[in-house]
Amino acid sequence: MKIGVNLTHLTKFNSGAKTHFINLFEEILSTDLKNDYYFFLSKEMKLEELSFLKKNNTFLVYTNLP
Helix, strand or coil, X not given: CEEEEECCCCCCCCXXXXXXXXXXXXXXXXXXXXXXXXXXXXXXXXXXXXXXXXXXXXXXXXXXXX
């Protein structure tokens, strides 16, 4: 199954929402290998914090949204 996740609300600044997302999806992606995840995020987002998204079943889609 293809699953889309909207991350356009996250910014490059630390927040509770970003921390919650990171903790949640680190766990989900470590166990769910049968689904493909498409993450929609702003081009300005720092990917160092989201390095766990670099898996075979994850795809990053960059948007022009802030």
